Amino acid sequence: MNEFYRKSSDEVLEVLNGNLKGLIDDDIEKRREKYGFNELDEVKRKSPLQIFIEQFKDFLVLILLGAALISAFLGKLESTIVILIVVIINGVLGTIQHIKAEQSLKSLKALSSPTAKVLRNGNRIEIPSRELTVGDILYLDAGDYVSADGRILETFSLQVNESSLTGESESVLKFTETIDNDNVAIGDRKNMVFSGSFVTYGRAVVLITNIGMNTEIGKIANLLENAKIKKTPLQVSLDNFGKKLAFVILAISAFIFALNIFRGAEIIDSFMFAVSLAVAAIPEALSSIVTIVLALGTQKMAKENAIVRKLHAVESLGSISVICSDKTGTLTQNKMTVQKVFVDDRVIKHDELNHDKDLEKKLVLMALLCNDAVTVEKKEIGDPTEVALVNLGEIYDLDELVIRKNYSRLGEIPFDSDRKLMSTVNKLHDKSIMITKGALDVLLSRSVKIETSNGIKELTEEHKKEIENINKDFSMNGLRVLAFAYKDVKEDTKISLEDEFNLTFIGLIAMMDPPRIESAEAVENCINAGIKPVMITGDHKITASAIAKQIGILKYESEAMEGFELENISDEELKEKVENFSVYARVSPEHKIRIIRAWQERGNVVAMTGDGVNDAPALKQADIGIAMGITGTEVAKDAAAMVLTDDNFSTIVKSVSNGRSIYANIENSIKFLLSGNTAGILSVLYASLGALPIPFAPVHLLFINLITDSFPAIAIGLEPHNENIMKEKPRDITTPILNKPFAIEVIIEGFLIALGTMIAFHIGLSTGDSRVASTMAFSTLCLSRLLHGFNSRSKESIFKIGLFSNKYIWISIVFGYLMLAGILAYRPLMELFEITKLNASQYGYIYALSFMPLILVQIYKLLFVNYNNAHN
Ligand code: ATP
Numbered sequence: 065m066n067e068f069y070r071k072s073s074d075e076v077l078e079v080l081n082g083n084l085k086g087l088i089d090d091d092i093e094k095r096r097e098k099y100g101f102n103e104l105d106e107v108k109r110k111s112p113l114q115i116f117i118e119q120f121k122d123f124l125v126l127i128l129l130g131a132a133l134i135s136a137f138l139g140k141l142e143s144t145i146v147i148l149i150v151v152i153i154n155g156v157l158g159t160i161q162h163i164k165a166e167q168s169l170k171s172l173k174a175l176s177s178p179t180a181k182v183l184r185n186g187n188r189i190e191i192p193s194r195e196l197t198v199g200d201i202l203y204l205d206a207g208d209y210v211s212a213d214g215r216i217l218e219t220f221s222l223q224v225n226e227s228s229l230t231g232e233s234e235s236v237l238k239f240t241e242t243i244d245n246d247n248v249a250i251g252d253r254k255n256m257v258f259s260g261s262f263v264t265y266g267r268a269v270v271l272i273t274n275i276g277m278n279t280e281i282g283k284i285a286n287l288l289e290n291a292k293i294k295k296t297p298l299q300v301s302l303d304n305f306g307k308k309l310a311f312v313i314l315a316i317s318a319f320i321f322a323l324n325i326f327r328g329a330e331i332i333d334s335f336m337f338a339v340s341l342a343v344a345a346i347p348e349a350l351s352s353i354v355t356i357v358l359a360l361g362t363q364k365m366a367k368e369n370a371i372v373r374k375l376h377a378v379e380s381l382g383s384i385s386v387i388c389s390d391k392t393g394t395l396t397q398n399k400m401t402v403q404k405v406f407v408d409d410r411v412i413k414h415d416e417l418n419h420d421k422d423l424e425k426k427l428v429l430m431a432l433l434c435n436d437a438v439t440v441e442k443k444e445i446g447d448p449t450e451v452a453l454v455n456l457g458e459i460y461d462l463d464e465l466v467i468r469k470n471y472s473r474l475g476e477i478p479f480d481s482d483r484k485l486m487s488t489v490n491k492l493h494d495k496s497i498m499i500t501k502g503a504l505d506v507l508l509s510r511s512v513k514i515e516t517s518n519g520i521k522e523l524t525e526e527h528k529k530e531i532e533n534i535n536k537d538f539s540m541n542g543l544r545v546l547a548f549a550y551k552d553v554k555e556d557t558k559i560s561l562e563d564e565f566n567l568t569f570i571g572l573i574a575m576m577d578p579p580r581i582e583s584a585e586a587v588e589n590c591i592n593a594g595i596k597p598v599m600i601t602g603d604h605k606i607t608a609s610a611i612a613k614q615i616g617i618l619k620y621e622s623e624a625m626e627g628f629e630l631e632n633i634s635d636e637e638l639k640e641k642v643e644n645f646s647v648y649a650r651v652s653p654e655h656k657i658r659i660i661r662a663w664q665e666r667g668n669v670v671a672m673t674g675d676g677v678n679d680a681p682a683l684k685q686a687d688i689g690i691a692m693g694i695t696g697t698e699v700a701k702d703a704a705a706m707v708l709t710d711d712n713f714s715t716i717v718k719s720v721s722n723g724r725s726i727y728a729n730i731e732n733s734i735k736f737l738l739s740g741n742t743a744g745i746l747s748v749l750y751a752s753l754g755a756l757p758i759p760f761a762p763v764h765l766l767f768i769n770l771i772t773d774s775f776p777a778i779a780i781g782l783e784p785h786n787e788n789i790m791k792e793k794p795r796d797i798t799t800p801i802l803n804k805p806f807a808i809e810v811i812i813e814g815f816l817i818a819l820g821t822m823i824a825f826h827i828g829l830s831t832g833d834s835r836v837a838s839t840m841a842f843s844t845l846c847l848s849r850l851l852h853g854f855n856s857r858s859k860e861s862i863f864k865i866g867l868f869s870n871k872y873i874w875i876s877i878v879f880g881y882l883m884l885a886g887i888l889a890y891r892p893l894m895e896l897f898e899i900t901k902l903n904a905s906q907y908g909y910i911y912a913l914s915f916m917p918l919i920l921v922q923i924y925k926l927l928f929v930n931y932n933n934a935h936n
Contacts, residue, residue, distance in 0.1 A: 068215045068256060069253040069255050069256050070244060073271065076273065077271060080199045080273065084217075087185075087197070088184070095197040096195075099198050100275075101275075102193060102197065102212050104277060104281075115159045115163065116158075116159040119154070119159060119162075124343045125154070127342070127343065128150075129147075131335070131340075131762075132147040132151070134332065134336075135147070135332075138332055142896050143762065146763040150763070150767060150771065161352055161778075162355075164356065164360075165355045165358075168363045171366075172366060172373070173373075175371045177193070177194070178698050178701075179193060179698075180211050180212075181203040181205075182200045182201060183203070184200070188203065193211035193212075196212045197272065198272055198273065200271075200272040201217070201269060201270070202270045202271075203267070204222065204268045204270060206478065206697065207263060207675075207677035207696075207699045208697060209702065210260070210263065210270075212272045213259055213273050213278075214256065214270035214273050214274075216238055216239070216240050216257060217271055218268060219267075219268040220268065220478065221476075221477060223236065223237050223238070223263070224236050224261045224264065225264050226251060228281065229251075229260055229261060229281060229284075232251055235265065236251065237254070238268065239254055259274075259275075259279040262698070295351070297376055299351045299354050301800060302801070306346070306351070309346065309347065310342075313342055313745070314342055316745065321335060324752070329758075340763070341744070341762075343766060344769040347738055349737065353737070353778065353781060354730050354734075357782070358375055358378050358726065360781070361378055361729075368722070370722070371693070371706065376705075377723075380688055381727075382795045384670070384688065385595055385596065385794045386663045386668045386669070386670045386671070387713075387720075388660065388671065388672045389713050389716065390674070390675065391599050391603055391611060391612075393448070394708075394711055394712065394713045395580060395599060395615060396580060397577060397580050398577060400448045401452055401455065401575060402456045402573055404538060404543065405571060405572065406534050406538075406571055407570065408421065408517050408571075418459050423516070423517055428459075429471075430550060430570065431456065431457070431546075432454065432462055432464045433471055433473070433488060434490075435501075437451040437454050438454065438465065439451070439455070447479075449544070449546065449575070452575045453573065475559050480678075482653070483502070484503040484506050485500055485503070485507065485564055486501055486502060487500040489553055491555075497551065498551050499550045501546050501547065502547060503546075503547070503602075504604070505650070507547040507549055507569070508531060508532070508547065508569065510565045511523050511549050511567045513567075514527055514569045536606055538572070538574040539604050542610035543576055544604075545572055545607070547569070548571050549570060550568055551566060579614050579615050582713075586713050586714035587616045587617055588616060589790055590717050592790060592791060593793075597617050598659070599646065600651055600655075601650075601651065604650065605626050605649035607649075609624045612647045617647065618646045623647060624645070625645045625649070627651040627655050628650070630658065638659070638662040639662045642663055642666065653674070653676065653681070654678075656682035660682060671690055672685075673690045674690070674691060675692040676700060677697050679691075679700050680702075683703040689704040690704055690707070690708060691703070691706070692708055694710070694711045695711055696711075722785065724790070724795070728789065728859075729780060729782070730801075731801055732783065732856045732857060732859075733777045733781045735809060735810055735856055736780050736853060736856035737773060737777050738814070739814040742810055742815070743813075743818040744768070744818075746814060746818035747759055747841065747845065756825070756829070757829070757837065757838075759825050759837070759841040760838060761838060763896070763898065764838070764846075767846070767897065771883065775875075775876035775879060776850060776873060778872070780857055780873065783857050784869055786860075813852065821841050821844045821845040823909075823913055824840040824844035824910055825838075825841035827909050833900070836902065838898070839898075840902065842897075844909075844913050847881070847910065847911070848916070848917055848918070850877050850880045850884075851914055851915060852921075853873055853876065853877050854873065855917070863922070887899060
């Protein structure tokens, strides 16, 4: 039944009960019931229970469970219960974090899920590809992914890349004719398209024959991976760091274990203490904190129109030092209106159009025929350049649909941004004519004649000069110019690229595409943030420079370069000169790759935007490929690390700023955890080396590390955006997060907390009751680590960034404080946590000493840190 390629399109339509006007709603329902959704089966998702159990596979948790077992065995049931409670709470928190991160990644994935253009109920609409069903009429254009198998009904030079199915990287030219052969290999079924391939050129109308697991790819595909949390470079380096640190801490724990035994402590107590110290000091949560902060950060970015497709992009965003952006639609509004027309040796302004000039009308007629845009009920559908032409038709009372019906299209060569031309063959009266429109420089070199009211003449060099001057004049005002030419062809000609020569030039149409209002400000922000904005466009150099000047990307004309100039210089030379150029005009997608490489070789981190199918390699080459959500092709989106849902340059700049904040928040959160752990270790080392009693019970360390520390760490990761972050230089991507200044800060802050803790311990010891001492040490360590959360919010003082600007940190610290208060005051918990009652002055000391690191660090930040040096 799968041999649709052996049937004519009419037969396939009949077999599948299809309809050239598209399926109707009732029918779609029935088909959905019969065929299901168009999706491949996924690997079964893990249940929350499985995720919870996985939390116990951690080496340290296993040690703790072992310790709990040993305590139970020795009859120390309280310890067992406390360890179990702590481990379970830790497991629940880990599970919640995991599920939350997975959900947010899943919803991100859904936001960038593919769509398909279909004919339903007689209307052309866009639906999620998942909803495609057998019998649907699907439209394919260059850059679309084919999301189901189908028989081609109509094709205009359709070429498809089927490498994911056949391994063949060359595109295949498709046709509609029936293939009358048995056992034709997939790659040779040229009247069919297959799910998993993508359109590299042309367009087609297709009848869907198979969906989901019944497609050819469905038959060979392994089960789809779920939105898996893949580790980013930062997480990998943190994991490596964590492993190394674990060894050091295990060595310290072993040393302390030996020391305690040597001093005559019981083996089991010493063992429990060493284990708790190791568990408390090894920063096992680093990588999961990064996951949750990244996941929550990407959710925020999605709300601000930037959908992150690859999590590592968030980290690199903060290091971007060059943003290469398309012009049309990204820096400009992509709302084009015709301003001037040049025809019959005259420039006609917009308000002087349609004064009954025949040639003027002929030009507009051609502009409507060599055009795929339509306006239906005031809705504009299609390429904005072509929509502008359709709107121009209104001035002449020319309706594009009527015109296209009267002068039917016999053939076409679609527009592509390499060739910068588009041609159609139309039946005009009793002749067939090929109309070509496109970039003037390309079109003029292919024209040999010119039509004016004096008839058709040879196109002389003077004529060419004159036209080029007019074009220059238009371009200097930032106008985008399209040139038009035509030639007579035989009716049955199947036009090909070789036909786009020997043309008769007829005129120019110039349109305005104003810069987006926010572009100039975004460019300025970019420059202030040490990022070089570069415009890369297929448009004319003068037009591009004019727009670039308006928004501040370019100052001098000499900063603009054309694609052909680029071709004349070597990679080495480009690397030398690349910093001198801000605008590249008339470039083709291959040029983009060279520009990216040149910047990268100079040590820059480069972001590049793209929309077309040919942009995919450049999007992959860039450190961050950014695809356009509205105008971008599916292929471009798939290759990109990020998708802009509003196609707007300023969204890129906003994302950089978000990326920087997220990175800084992760850094701060790690600093918070590590400095707290350092404080714990320093205190224990001090007491051990000073031959003092053990300052903490094992449960104290576990309680602080696994419970009260987690929430402030996440809250720090959610610190709101600090506008000043865009005043810094981009972060050097080669500098590791855990660098020397970072380590110094962690050690100093850890030392301050340990100092307060040990003073409290000594005050407690002076009462002669070691339980008072350890209660005081534990309370001070716990409270000062909580309060230290305020310190870790930013490199600036909390009074500068706003004491109340992060509500999460308040919630987490108050929560931690209440937990601590519960342990200190609630009798059954006091027993469990080996706490004794303290008097008012002892509490006074605890509060004073706990606030000490906060106060000292804040004074230092107020006096010595201002933003210019804060993040460098
Ligand atoms: P970007 O800044 O996104 O690269 P662009 O639209 O100027 O924008 P292309 O789409 O590659 O870049 O267009 C390059 C040139 O091709 C335009 O300057 C124009 O002369 C011509 N062109 C654009 N659209 C069409 C079209 N639909 N048909 C024919 N020619 C076109």
